[in-house]
């Protein structure tokens with residue numbers, strides 16, 4: 001049986017991802033900040049991704065019981081500058097956003113790498129967005145032009161860069177690392193805006209979390225297609 005950890009699993013796409021991974025027969029640790037928010041059938045683990053002690057504790061808990069981790073979904077994130085233009089955004093917007101979306105991912109990933117190496121077929125999925133694509137933004141993509149968020153978008157561009165660097169090093173340990181855009185999903189983060197449900201967004205994530213032995217690594221994809229960096 002595969003062992004998975006999903007961060008931010010109490011609501012939105014993370015919750016749906018955790019739920020769907022249990023349907024794939026996995027034992028799923030739901031990283032939550034409030035235990036009662038973990039979806040049914042999952043194992044709640046208290047995890048604020050900005051807290052290295054909590055990440056270490058989660059790794060200890062999973063390690064002591066299973067000795068490995070097969071799937072890590074870095075889903076927890078915030079978007080603190082919706083409606084704020086680049087000229088209005090401050091370093092504080094950047095700091096708060098990077099704390100969760102970038103440093104939080106590094107905190108959790110760093111804590112879990114030994115367990116992922118022990119899996120032999122570790123799968124890391126980093127939740128990104130097409131807004132992270134510098135290529136699309138440079139090309140004047142309409143969608144990206146409509147959401148010009150300095151902190152959120154650039155934090156996910158940084159996450160994409162981390163994805164490639166982790167992928168390159170961890171390939172030898174059989175670990176794939178991919179950045180997945182779930183599409184525009186109606187969740188709390190988007191204020192309910194979106195042409196997809198959280199469950200539909202989770203589908204692409206689950207696909208990359210359940211890649212076979214020859215699975216791709218170091219990619220940036222949506223459900224439909226690879227996206228330009």
Ligand SMILES: NC(=O)c1ccc[n+]([C@@H]2O[C@H](COP(=O)([O-])OP(=O)(O)OC[C@H]3O[C@@H](n4cnc5c(N)ncnc54)[C@H](OP(=O)(O)O)[C@@H]3O)[C@@H](O)[C@H]2O)c1
Nearest residue numbers: 008012013033048049075076077127129184185187188189
């Ligand atoms: N919705 C979209 O259209 C969309 C599009 C592209 C990418 N994404 C990405 O998909 C992921 C999920 O988004 P969503 O729309 O489901 O967002 P959401 O509904 O706002 O949920 C965010 C989740 O992150 C958790 N979280 C925030 N800060 C945390 C922290 N410091 N430690 C631990 N957990 C924390 C929240 O936990 P609490 O419940 O404890 O606050 C919540 O579970 C994010 O990475 C987002 O950037 C979303």
